Amino acid sequence: MESSSRVRHVHTAIIGAGHAGVECAWALRAAGVEGDVALFGAEAHAPYERPPLSKALLTGATSAERIALRADSAYEKSRVVVVAGDPVASIDTAAHTLTTRSGRVVGYEHCVLATGASARPIAEVAGEQAYSVRGLDDAHRLRQALRPGVRLLVVGAGYLGLEAACSARKLGAQVVVLEQGGNVMAGKVSEPTATRIGALHREAGIEIRHGAAVARWERTATGWRAHLADGTALDADLVLVSIGAIAETALAEAAGLICLDGVVVDECCRTSAPDVYAIGDCASAFRGELQRHARIESVQNALMQARTAAAAIAGKSPPAPRPPTFWSEQQGRRLQMAGLVNPAEACRDVLLPTAKGWLVERYQQGRLAAIEAVDSPVEFIKSVPRIGSPESAS
DSSP states (O other): OOOOTTOOEEEEEEEOOSHHHHHHHHHHHHTTOOSOEEEEESSSSOOBOSGGGGTHHHHTSSOTGGGBSSOHHHHHHTTEEEEESOOEEEEETTTTEEEETTOOEEEEEEEEEOOOEEEOOOTTSOSTTEEOOSSHHHHHHHHHHOOTTOEEEEEOOSHHHHHHHHHHHHTTOEEEEEESSSSTTTTTSOHHHHHHHHHHHHHTTOEEEETOOEEEEEEOSSSEEEEETTSOEEEESEEEEOSOEEEOOHHHHHTTOOBSSSEEEOTTOBOSSTTEEEOGGGEEEEETTTTEEEOOOSHHHHHHHHHHHHHHHHTOOOOOOOOOEEEEEETTEEEEEEEOOOTTSOOEEEEEEOSSSEEEEEEETTEEEEEEEESOHHHHHHHGGGTTOBOOOO
């Protein structure tokens, strides 16, 4: 790990030290790039895994050291310089230079944006006893506040909100989840999976309120009061806001790159500026399944785009495209998903029981668009290659 002032010019500057950024550095070396590679991270921490933040790290089952993406020695061995805690403040795409917050100017031949996404905020809910979980410091802060009997209000029943709710419940917190939609993980999973997972949360003592719109928030002596549109008022000691993420595009926009809910990229992850690429949660690529540009927030997508950008930089062939995959762990059950469902089109879901869980095949326009598997890893692996194939006539 290094924040060396010796870094003045590099072959590839990678802005962002998450899954996508670190994988891109390693993929460049694997592709034969010998020039200097530098990773610029906004956080002072060594690059780490994000998925455990709402799960094992929050419950205390793992530690910050154990979720490091690579050992410190590995960066030295691969000749990857990590500039930590000195984020890039601006990029001059014409001059091929970047400037960090401390004023350091670094020239580059290629630049990769891997800036990720930040938690979508609720303007009125900020400060003491208000939380989000996007980074290591966020998770540590929430972990310190969670204790038996504390009242936690989770806003949003997406993957992250439900995972954090599970963790909090394990730590003895009283948990209420507010969701505007009619089911958990609305629009992300099938109705059968959402209904079954929702039931597991309720059995574990988590209260989930659907169709719950907050009209206004009020600070109280002990925490927060949410005034719902139906007239109900809920008191909580802590509030966790988990209503989605916003792509970190400020740097790209200031540099003149085309952005539309993410930095717009082509099939090789090239942006609208020469020699500048974007990968991971901040990148918006055209998705044939959806017939539009879209961001895909998953570790698998981050790794795939990192390898694609590295191949383009090295002048090599890109890896073969694969359906995007996602996973979540809730109430001790492992949910795996692959493929994308177009919300603008009708979808036919087929629920199939398995030895320990279930599989859902999701069909659109006569083809298998996506699959979901709960505690069924073998069935999941077998089903992924079938995505895109025609529905059988049986």
